[in-house]
Amino acid sequence: MGEQEAVHGLGGFLRARRALVRPEDHGMPAGTRRTPGLRREEVAMLARVSTDYYVRLEQGRDKHPSPQVLAALAQALLLDEEAVAYLRELAEPAVSARSRRTRRRERAAPGLVALLEVWQQTPALVYGRYMDLLAANPLGEALFSWLGEENNLLRAIFLDSTARSFYRDWERIGEGCVAALRTANTDPGDRRLAELVGELSLGSARFAQLWARQEVRAKTAEVKHLCHPLVGELALRFENLTIPGAPGQHLVVYHAEPGSREDDALALLGSYSSPPATAPDRPGDGSARSAGRAAREGSAAEDGDR
Incomplete structure (x- = not known):
């Protein structure tokens, strides 16, 4: 070690x-x-x-x-x-083997998942310390539909060519995500981190270069320029909020200026992700989708001491 x-x-x-x-x-x-x-x-x-x-x-x-x-x-x-x-x-x-043994699988709190569902007109997602997608409301799922079954944002950005089409400023996004990953993880003995970094370094020369630079920078509010396959180009404000009681987890919310073209595009995207108007009301349907995302991630994520 x-x-x-x-x-x-x-x-x-x-x-x-x-x-x-x-x-x-x-x-x-x-x-x-x-x-x-x-x-x-x-x-x-x-x-x-x-x-x-x-x-x-x-x-x-x-x-x-x-x-x-x-x-x-x-x-x-x-x-x-x-x-x-x-x-x-x-x-x-203080970062020791003992602290690694007490680390648990990351899950989005049920109350937070329920809160996401209230924001029907705002894409909202919860990421963990390794950039694993732990939960998302229906509009967040629709905005990031290109992820498919991939739950790790870094793997998607550096190993899926679709990311270069979705992010109009892919290089800047990649740099920011790598710096944020390092900022949230300071334990060199973290096996989960080592496995992720190893996989990404082997699969992406650009990731390996960025990781070697050892830059640290937490995600902050900014405007992201995206290109969605259904609604086209979007310039959305991005807010990143830390979650008290869940170290390393953060809530990501995207929003558009009211009345803007992006606002209309999100409304259209929301209509694609909503149940048909003729379907019976199913309370918690959206929550089940978000909870399902969290459950898939919970089963895929490993303890830091595995």
């Missing part, structure tokens, strides 16, 4: 972020360099630690530097607020 943690844990993060910092960013001459970024001794100098100590950190031989050293390293590597928080989590000894 030690070698894996050196690659994917604190040492790997320091090494990857060192490669992204230019000497000029600190007012140093670039000179001739065989590899991009700062040299180890330059990071050590900027952080005011010995080169030998910094090398031990990158090699995983020292995994728990003091808060003062972490702050100095963050400044030397020009980390933003989210990256600093991620760095601190990597160095936090």
Whole structure:
């Protein structure tokens, strides 16, 4: 496990972020360099630690530097607020085999699934810490109908060519999802994460490149440009909300400006996903679809300590 943690844990993060910092960013001459970024001794100098100590950190031989050293390293590597928080989590000894043993399969809470059904005119979905789709209301299912039986958004984005047609800005979406996956998962011993990253790295060279960059960035509100096979191009506002009591899970809601073409398109899409008007009322029909999605995911997801 030690070698894996050196690659994917604190040492790997320091090494990857060192490669992204230019000497000029600190007012140093670039000179001739065989590899991009700062040299180890330059990071050590900027952080005011010995080169030998910094090398031990990158090699995983020292995994728990003091808060003062972490702050100095963050400044030397020009980390933003989210990256600093991620760095601190990597160095936090509380992430242990014990915490991995207590991790349970991810499921969307029944109350949350019921809440999604109330939003009949708004696509809403719940994703887990590994980007598994845990639940979706009928309009969310209709918007992401191209997923089919695939429950993991990352697998769909990087391994299904349909994603490049659905996301008009596929590259930016892919970068954001990879950064969000790393942000939500700081345990280098997480087997579920290792399996997912391994599968995606083998199947997609672009994913492997993005994962190696070790960028961290949580999903935030923005406008996403989509192209749905039934209703065409859409520019929808995207809201990402964390779910209290469910670490790593987040609620994703898409919405359009009232009266806009996108608003009409969502209404049309909703009519496609609604039961026929002549069918008898079936309370909870939409909930069953969302709960079914959650149940499929619950059976497919594995415990972190499997």
